[in-house]
Amino acid sequence: MRRTWTLLAAQTSIAAASLLAQTTSAWFGVAPPPPANDPTRPVMKYDGGYAPLAAQFAHRSGRFDELLDGAAVKADHRAIVGFSLESLAAGDKVWGRRAATPSFMHTLEWAVSRFKAAGLKDAVVEPFAVTAPMWVPQSWRVQVVGDPALGAGTTTVTLASAFPQSGGATIPGGRVMAPVVFVGRGTDADLAGRDVSGKIAVVHVRPEPSLFGSAEQGVAQKLAAKGAIGVVNAVEGPGNAFYFDPRFACGKSPCFMIGGQDGWFLEQVIGKAAAAGVLDRLKISLELASEERSGLTSANAVATIPGASPKRIIVNAHADGYFQGGDDNASGLAVLVGLARYFAKQPQPKHTLIFVASGGHHGPGNGPAALVASHPELKDSTLLVINLEHVAYLDVVRGKTRATNNTGMVWETSVTESAKAVGVTNESPFLFDVWSRAPRCFGVATYQQPGTGVPGDLGGYRALNAPMTQMIQSGTFYHSSGDVVEQVPAEGLERAARFHAYLIEQVDQAAEALITSGKSMPYVSRLGDCGAMMPAVRSSQP
Numbered sequence: 001m002r003r004t005w006t007l008l009a010a011q012t013s014i015a016a017a018s019l020l021a022q023t024t025s026a027w028f029g030v031a032p033p034p035p036a037n038d039p040t041r042p043v044m045k046y047d048g049g050y051a052p053l054a055a056q057f058a059h060r061s062g063r064f065d066e067l068l069d070g071a072a073v074k075a076d077h078r079a080i081v082g083f084s085l086e087s088l089a090a091g092d093k094v095w096g097r098r099a100a101t102p103s104f105m106h107t108l109e110w111a112v113s114r115f116k117a118a119g120l121k122d123a124v125v126e127p128f129a130v131t132a133p134m135w136v137p138q139s140w141r142v143q144v145v146g147d148p149a150l151g152a153g154t155t156t157v158t159l160a161s162a163f164p165q166s167g168g169a170t171i172p173g174g175r176v177m178a179p180v181v182f183v184g185r186g187t188d189a190d191l192a193g194r195d196v197s198g199k200i201a202v203v204h205v206r207p208e209p210s211l212f213g214s215a216e217q218g219v220a221q222k223l224a225a226k227g228a229i230g231v232v233n234a235v236e237g238p239g240n241a242f243y244f245d246p247r248f249a250c251g252k253s254p255c256f257m258i259g260g261q262d263g264w265f266l267e268q269v270i271g272k273a274a275a276a277g278v279l280d281r282l283k284i285s286l287e288l289a290s291e292e293r294s295g296l297t298s299a300n301a302v303a304t305i306p307g308a309s310p311k312r313i314i315v316n317a318h319a320d321g322y323f324q325g326g327d328d329n330a331s332g333l334a335v336l337v338g339l340a341r342y343f344a345k346q347p348q349p350k351h352t353l354i355f356v357a358s359g360g361h362h363g364p365g366n367g368p369a370a371l372v373a374s375h376p377e378l379k380d381s382t383l384l385v386i387n388l389e390h391v392a393y394l395d396v397v398r399g400k401t402r403a404t405n406n407t408g409m410v411w412e413t414s415v416t417e418s419a420k421a422v423g424v425t426n427e428s429p430f431l432f433d434v435w436s437r438a439p440r441c442f443g444v445a446t447y448q449q450p451g452t453g454v455p456g457d458l459g460g461y462r463a464l465n466a467p468m469t470q471m472i473q474s475g476t477f478y479h480s481s482g483d484v485v486e487q488v489p490a491e492g493l494e495r496a497a498r499f500h501a502y503l504i505e506q507v508d509q510a511a512e513a514l515i516t517s518g519k520s521m522p523y524v525s526r527l528g529d530c531g532a533m534m535p536a537v538r539s540s541q542p
């Protein structure tokens, strides 16, 4: 009896499929996705007629303020992104300034040459051995497999934005094909009653506000543990960009991220196939070949401006990044180089300024940890560590017009930089007071509430047990091919550079206890008002 029912159900399904094949067009009428965005071009429009908010600062005579002009810092920013494009041209699959790769080392050599040209004579690349291996994909392809049950004339579609995630092993035989299971955002509620075993799971990922904050981090790993043989993370994002982020990997299993337009197509055909009763005919094919490289060398670039006291202020920016890495972190590195140039022209500082271009969270190794290990003198002499990371990202926001595909409102580029989280690890009232001048006097967009968290590159410096501070954000294009050179306006770089010059000057001149004592320190503000910092108005536009 049971067998008869199964047979009947199967016959009905075949009948429904053949009916559909006659009455629907390919892929149920869903248009195939466009190619992936050209990663050398921006995903968004940056020439819409409204320029980024002007940077309005006066040059103080004899102070070399012009070294912090937006045009000067932007020229370095372009040079840094150029090393990523060199990696792309060299055929690197995970391209950019990935730590321990030639393009990264060239970035550090460039930073040293810029430090030396500024007069920092001791500038040097300090190599260190990397113990962890580096995962390197060689080839891959993700396809939605054509089947007449999915509409007459349906042929296989390649998802061109598919990008493999770290750790995925070479697939035996080169290829695996399996039915699709859609798991929403992969919450326990989404997974209730769903069997992912032996299937390729599709997760809808919302970067809110970026992959750094996405609730879907770790879902791919969870799905692999539940028996999914592969995972496709479909990112709800502008265009059809590439994404690469270890938090969406799934161990040795083949696991990919796809851009917004590929994700839209895939989710549409999943829905329509399910409605037509032929979801079991919808299959995805995954191809992946990869290797692991070990015995690698990474490095930091280090330069100093010697001070009069035995104390040190470390100014750090990571030089590594994925894809163009315009904001992450060509922005911070360009400001670092600009600040070195500026302080080389100032009177000798009280404390030694150490400029570090580090590397190692986009790729193997940890630059700051290696620096701390090889410089024991830093342990008891570091007054403060300042980190420059993601300092001038032009905000990409949801606009006011509903997207035609109804994934929500269309994305728009703002004329302001994204707001950044300010962190001071020891809650020094003095440092918080200095940071309050960032928005008020320098036009730097921050959150209204500072905190103690310092995510990003500072982790390796914790062993110094010194206070640490930074501002940081991560936007829509964080760790994607949309983080392009155009995403970082000269004006934003100038705002960040000028504020950090002010921050370093204030820290250098302050009583040490104001920096080291933390929140218990009685404090009365003696900082000048904004007018003293910018007595006239001038735009940074070249």
Ligand SMILES: [Zn+2]
Pocket: 321, 328, 362, 479
């Ligand atoms: Zn990053």
Ligand SMILES: [Zn+2]
Pocket: 318, 328, 329, 389, 390, 456, 457
């Ligand atoms: Zn970063």
